[in-house]
Amino acid sequence: MSRDAFEIALLLAMGGGLTLYVLLGGADFGGGVWDLLAAGPKRDRQRALISAAIGPVWEANHVWLIFVVTALFAAFPLAFAVITQALYLPLSIAIGGIVLRGAAFAFRSHGDPDSGWQRAWTRVFGIASLVTPIALGMTGAALSTGDVRVVDGEAEASLVGAWTGPLSWLAGGLALAMCAHLAAAYLTVEAGSRGEPDLVSAFRRRAVISGVAAGGLALLGLLVMRADAPVLWRGMVSDGWPLVVVSGVAGLGAIGAIVVGRPRAARIAVAVAVAAVIGGWGVAQAPYLVVPDLTTSDAAAPLGALRPLAIGYVVGGAVIAPSLYALFRVFKRPGSEGVGVSEGDRPST
Amino acid sequence: MLAISGLDAARAQMAVSLGFHIVFAALAIGLPAMMIFTEYRAIRTGDAGWMELTRRWAKSLGILVAVGAVSGTVLSFALGLFWPGLMGRWGSVIGLPFALEAFAFFVEAIFLGIYLYGWDRLSPWAHWLCGFPVAIGGAASAWFVVAANAWMQTPQGFELARGAVVEVDPITAMLNPSTPVMTTHMLIAAYMATGFTVAAVYAVGMLRGRRDALHRRGLAVGLVAGLALAPVQVFVGDLAARLVAEHQPVKLAAMEGLWETTRRAPLTIGGIPLEGREETILALRIPGALSWLAFGDTDALVEGLSAVPPDERPNTLVVHLAYQVMISVGVGLSGLGVWALVVWRRRRQPGRWFLRAVVVAGPATFVALESGWIVTEVGRQPWIVTGYMRTADAVTSNPGIVWWLVATITIYVSLGAACAWLLARVARGRREAA
Numbered sequence: 059m060s061r062d063a064f065e066i067a068l069l070l071a072m073g074g075g076l077t078l079y080v081l082l083g084g085a086d087f088g089g090g091v092w093d094l095l096a097a098g099p100k101r102d103r104q105r106a107l108i109s110a111a112i113g114p115v116w117e118a119n120h121v122w123l124i125f126v127v128t129a130l131f132a133a134f135p136l137a138f139a140v141i142t143q144a145l146y147l148p149l150s151i152a153i154g155g156i157v158l159r160g161a162a163f164a165f166r167s168h169g170d171p172d173s174g175w176q177r178a179w180t181r182v183f184g185i186a187s188l189v190t191p192i193a194l195g196m197t198g199a200a201l202s203t204g205d206v207r208v209v210d211g212e213a214e215a216s217l218v219g220a221w222t223g224p225l226s227w228l229a230g231g232l233a234l235a236m237c238a239h240l241a242a243a244y245l246t247v248e249a250g251s252r253g254e255p256d257l258v259s260a261f262r263r264r265a266v267i268s269g270v271a272a273g274g275l276a277l278l279g280l281l282v283m284r285a286d287a288p289v290l291w292r293g294m295v296s297d298g299w300p301l302v303v304v305s306g307v308a309g310l311g312a313i314g315a316i317v318v319g320r321p322r323a324a325r326i327a328v329a330v331a332v333a334a335v336i337g338g339w340g341v342a343q344a345p346y347l348v349v350p351d352l353t354t355s356d357a358a359a360p361l362g363a364l365r366p367l368a369i370g371y372v373v374g375g376a377v378i379a380p381s382l383y384a385l386f387r388v389f390k391r392p393g394s395e396g397v398g399v400s401e402g403d404r405p406s407t
Numbered sequence: 408m409l410a411i412s413g414l415d416a417a418r419a420q421m422a423v424s425l426g427f428h429i430v431f432a433a434l435a436i437g438l439p440a441m442m443i444f445t446e447y448r449a450i451r452t453g454d455a456g457w458m459e460l461t462r463r464w465a466k467s468l469g470i471l472v473a474v475g476a477v478s479g480t481v482l483s484f485a486l487g488l489f490w491p492g493l494m495g496r497w498g499s500v501i502g503l504p505f506a507l508e509a510f511a512f513f514v515e516a517i518f519l520g521i522y523l524y525g526w527d528r529l530s531p532w533a534h535w536l537c538g539f540p541v542a543i544g545g546a547a548s549a550w551f552v553v554a555a556n557a558w559m560q561t562p563q564g565f566e567l568a569r570g571a572v573v574e575v576d577p578i579t580a581m582l583n584p585s586t587p588v589m590t591t592h593m594l595i596a597a598y599m600a601t602g603f604t605v606a607a608v609y610a611v612g613m614l615r616g617r618r619d620a621l622h623r624r625g626l627a628v629g630l631v632a633g634l635a636l637a638p639v640q641v642f643v644g645d646l647a648a649r650l651v652a653e654h655q656p657v658k659l660a661a662m663e664g665l666w667e668t669t670r671r672a673p674l675t676i677g678g679i680p681l682e683g684r685e686e687t688i689l690a691l692r693i694p695g696a697l698s699w700l701a702f703g704d705t706d707a708l709v710e711g712l713s714a715v716p717p718d719e720r721p722n723t724l725v726v727h728l729a730y731q732v733m734i735s736v737g738v739g740l741s742g743l744g745v746w747a748l749v750v751w752r753r754r755r756q757p758g759r760w761f762l763r764a765v766v767v768a769g770p771a772t773f774v775a776l777e778s779g780w781i782v783t784e785v786g787r788q789p790w791i792v793t794g795y796m797r798t799a800d801a802v803t804s805n806p807g808i809v810w811w812l813v814a815t816i817t818i819y820v821s822l823g824a825a826c827a828w829l830l831a832r833v834a835r836g837r838r839e840a841a
Contacts, residue, residue, distance in 0.1 A: 114524035117476055117516040125509040127483050131494055132502025132577075139495030142487030146805050153484050154814065157477040161822050164473030168466075168829050179825075211495060217805070359499030362575040366503055374510030381517045381540070388521055388528055 064364035065354055068133040071371050072126055077336045079122035081240065081329050084233075086116045088241025090159060090187020091234070092264060093180065100260060105180070107257055108241075109167060111248045114389045116163065118382065123156075132367050136211060137347040137357035141197075144206040144215035144348075148197045155190030158182050188234065195233025199226040201348050202290040202339070208351035225286040228279045235272035236332050242268055243312065243328040246321040262316050265324070269313045276305070276335060289349045293342030301338035305331045414799055416808040417489040420815055422784070424481050426777055427819045431475030433776060435515075436549055436594065437601020438468045439542035441628055446538060450531045456620045459836075460628075462526075464605075466833045469523045474826055476516065478819075489808065492801030493791055496572060500565045501555045503577035508551035515544030549597065550590045557585035560783070561654045562792050584654060588646045589783075595640045596779065600772040602633030603740070607769025608834050610762040618756075621836075626757070630765065633772070634744040641737060645700070651786075652701035655793065656710040657719065658786035661726040663697055664690065665711045672697040672709035677731060680723040685713065687727070721788040729781035736775035743768055 059067075089108045096104040131138035142149060159182075166179035200206055200221040207214045242265035249257035280302070283291045294302065312327035345353045358364065411419075442464050449457035483505065487494050518540040525534060558564075564580030565572050606629030609622045652659045659665075664680035664687035665672060674697045678690020695705035702709075712720050743764055750757050757765075791798040 114520040117472065118513065118520055120476060120480070121509060121513045121516050124480060124483060124512060128502070128505040128509045131487065131498045132506040135498025135502060136495050138487050138498060139491040142484065142494070143491045143803060143805060146488055146803070149484060149488065150811060153481055154818070156480055157818060157822075160473050160477035161825075164470050165825055165829060168470065168832070213491075359502065360573065360575050363499040363502065363577050366577050367506055370503065370507050370510075374507065374513075378510055378513045378517070381514060385517045385520055388525055 059365075061358065061361040061364065062355070064361065064368055065133075065358045067368055068129065068358075068364060068371070069354055072129040072133065073337070073340050075122050075125040075129060077333050079119070079126060080236065080332060080336055082115070082119035083122055084191065084237040084332070085240040085244050086112050086119055087159070087187045087191045088237035088239070088268075089245065090163075090184050091238050092241055092245070092261075094184025094188060100256060103254065104257060104260065107245060107249055107252065107254065109163075110252075111245060112163065113167070115385060116160070118385055120156075120160065129367075129371075133359055133364060134347060134354065134357040135359055136208075137352055140206065140208055140213040140348055140352060140357075141201065144213035145197045145200055145221055147217060148193045148200070148221045152190050152193035152197065155186040155193060159186035159190060162186060191233040191237045192230035195230040196221045196226040198233070198339070199223075199229035199287075201346075202343055203287045204289060204349050206348050208348065223286055224282045225279060228275055228282055232272060232275040232279060232335075235268055235275055236335065239265060239268040239272045240328055240332060243316065243321070243325050246316065247325050250321055258321070262319075262321075265316045265328075266313055269309065269316070269328070273306070273309050273313075276309075287349070289346065290339075290342050293344065294338065297344070298338040298342030301334045301341060305334035305338060308334060411809055413804070413806070413808050414802045416812050417802050418798070420489060420808060420812045421485060422781075423812065423815050423819065424478065424485055425780065425784075427823065428475065428478040428482060429776065429780065430773060431471050431478060432545075432549060433597035433600045433773075434604065435468065435472045435475045436542075436545040436597040437599075437632070438464055438471070438605075439538055439545060440598065441601065441605065441632060442468070443535070443538045443542060445624075445628060446535050450535060456624065460621055460624055463833055463836060465523055467830050468519070470826060470829055470833070472515075472519055474822060476512075479512075481815075488805075488811075489803050490791065490801045491803055492796065496796070497565075497792060500562075500572065500575050500577060500580045501558050504551040504555040504558075504581050508548050511544050511547035511551060513544070514540050515548060518544065546594055546597075549593060551581075553590045553593045554581050554583075554586045556783070557589045558583050559790075559792055560589070560787060561585040562795055567795075585650060588643065588650050592640070592643045592647050592779070595636050595643060596772075596776045599633045599636045599640060599740075600776050602629045602631070602636070603765070603772040604769040605629030606633060607766045610757075610765040610769075612834070613757070614759065614762050614766070626765070630747060633740070633768070634747055637737075637740045637744050641741065644737065649701060652709070655786070657712065657715055658721065658726070658782075659701065660710060660712045660714075661721045661723045661786050662730040662782060663709075664723060664727040665697070665709060666713055668708065668711040668714050670698070670708050671695045671706055672701075674700065675727075678727070680727045682723060719789060721786050726782055726786045729778040729785070733775045733778040733782065736771045736778075739771065740768060740775075 089112050093105050093108045096108075127138075130141075162179040162183035166176050166183055169175040169179075200215075200223075203220075203223055203225055205215060205220040205223060242261045246258055246261040246265055249255075249261055280294070283294065308327045308331035312324045312331055315321070315324035315327055343349065345355070347354055347357050359367075442461050445457050445464065446461045448454065449461055518537045521529070522534065522537045522541055525537065529537070558580050561583045562580070563583050564576040564578070566574035606626050609625035609629065612622045613626065648659070648662075651662070661680075663672075663675050664678055665675065666680075666685045666687065671694060673692035673694045675687060676691040676693070678687045680687040698707040698709055699705045701707065712723060746761060746764065750761055787793060789797050789799065791801045
């Protein structure tokens with residue numbers, strides 16, 4: 059295989075990892091957002107549902123981020139150095155959010171119910187879950203707008219200006235809305251499996267609202283893109299448009315399925331819609347990793363590094379695919395949610 | 408404080424992040440291995456006490472791995488945020504172990520989820536089996552990360568042409584001369600630190616008068632794990648020192664506070680290296696012992712710090728003292744091992760002074776672990792890639808690193824305190840029957 063072929067294979071692996079991170083890890087952040095917004099008489103039951111849904115899987119879901127980051131720096135080291143330098147501030151915010159979200163989630167599931175301890179960590183968990191997707195979305199958009207330049211292999215970008223343009227704000231909002239939408243769609247299914255019809259309707263409503271918001275922000279993003287990210291816009295018009303169509307159709311289908319009460323179909327449609335947004339972005343941006351100075355082949359490691367990496371991914375993938383299947387089969391298969399509350403779901407007292 | 412340079416702030420940031428993460432990482436490696444044993448006992452004997460012990464450790468593990476996972480994520484980003492020179496230029500050489508580490512971490516995280524939340528959903532033996540991938544995934548993660556660090560000590564697996572990295576062989580890079588010994592040294596340290604920490608927790612309980620089966624077992628399992636490995640660690644540590652002697656003579660000189668290149672070099676115990684006077688004062692010296700330990704010959708020539716210009720020397724005071732601390736703890740733990748043998752031979756109940764010593768041994772093991780890493784990392788300076796790239800040439804030019812440092816310390820102190828409070832609560836068992 060040539061260097062180009064390895065490059066494409068590793069790029070696809072990285073893109074696949076990013077998509078899974080958004081679909082799985084993103085939904086965990088979305089769960090945190092709904093946790094933050096939970097109010098009224100159903101508040102505690104909503105939070106219990108969110109905790110039970112996230113608990114067993116969030117760490118495995120989080121590893122997709124590590125997968126993407128390490129793939130980037132092993133296969134495209136120059137891009138890793140450029141991105142972390144130019145977008146140091148939004149990435150720092152995201153990292154702070156990731157640390158506080160994970161720690162707060164673990165801490166709040168212990169301690170006395172409704173104690174100051176639990177209330178404080180619940181608040182931290184919610185706020186961190188809200189901030190992190192916004193920061194990551196803004197970071198992502200900055201790779202497309204042309205505000206990050208590469209001169210002699212070094213990043214050159216305005217410390218704040220590079221990631222705070224119109225498209226970045228829209229992408230931050232879109233990332234948040236997609237996470238919330240994914241979470242609401244998944245939680246509708248979870249609530250149904252646990253036999254809590256009032257929570258089903260609560261999360262159905264949230265899924266529709268967040269879905270409409272995500273769709274609206276995605277459309278606005280397309281409008282802004284033409285002026286704010288012309289390279290991305292041209293790629294979208296020439297190559298990315300089929301995925302835009304897929305995303306739109308799946309997104310509308312998802313909302314329709316939620317409204318008519320087909321939560322499992324909606325869950326799949328939501329995932330397809332969100333995956334198509336990520337995919338469309340990638341296709342439209344190709345061959346750039348950072349528009350307009352850094353292409354995939356500029357940033358790629360030498361062939362000697364790509365080959366063992368690709369082999370490692372095949373072997374590693376063969377190990378984790380059945381493991382992930384086991385994880386989701388134990389906790390997410392139809393009916394499994396009904397099995398008694400397990401040790402970890404329960405406060406420690 | 409704002410007068411601190413970007414380089415110093417970035418190094419301090421890295422030291423704090425690693426120093427914090429490693430505590431959680433070590434416990435996350437050690438605890439699952441011990442739980443495999445206790446859960447096995449629980450299922451085989453049907454004794455609820457063993458199960459209670461396993462469940463409590465599982466609860467602690469859940470908290471520890473959560474904090475370990477997120478603090479580890481900080482590090483993978485930090486390599487790029489603070490050391491773009493390292494990543495941009497050498498990323499293709501050392502990216503492989505990091506990429507593979509992601510898979511090891513996957514295995515650990517996936518089966519930890521099943522383990523922690525699957526008590527009622529799996530048969531007892533299936534649940535027990537899930538402990539293995541957790542333990543193996545955690546150990547493999549550590550292996551890959553330490554292998555990458557080992558490469559920074561003894562880099563290989565690349566070719567340079569006019570300063571640019573042209574040919575790379577990441578497998579050769581990963582399997583560099585330091586990898587086997589450093590990874591083994593770290594993994595044993597993780598198991599030992601976990602063992603002594605667990606033992607210390609139950610020793611505290613026993614000193615407060617709780618001498619039930621749970622406490623006796625917790626103490627015994629922890630002590631056996633820690634003490635059985637202590638002699639192995641002495642042997643591996645000796646290999647590690649010889650490795651340093653062979654490949655990083657300047658680091659060895661700093662560890663020993665040895666300024667002049669000497670035949671029949673003495674082993675220096677204690678003392679304070681004075682950089683200005685280029686001598687180490689107030690030290691006890693055993694003639695020829697360093698030459699013998701490093702090269703197996705009491706007359707061997709050992710290079711001193713003066714063999715290289717001052718700007719190629721690490722901070723000798725820090726490296727020497729950290730090394731003395733690590734060795735002292737090692738000696739102390741060996742002494743504790745002898746004492747434990749005596750206690751077990753003579754009578755069954757450990758006395759108060761023995762328990763107090765165990766209480767000290769827990770944190771002391773972590774002090775040794777951190778000191779060992781200070782020796783490794785400060786002793787590598789001024790290089791980030793020994794002999795090829797200086798730390799100062801790899802650091803970011805972004806402003807405000809000091810605020811990152813302030814934020815990290817603030818967040819980690821808070822998380823550390825919260826975590827300690829929670830773990831103490833789990834250890835006390837609260838309302839659960841002991």
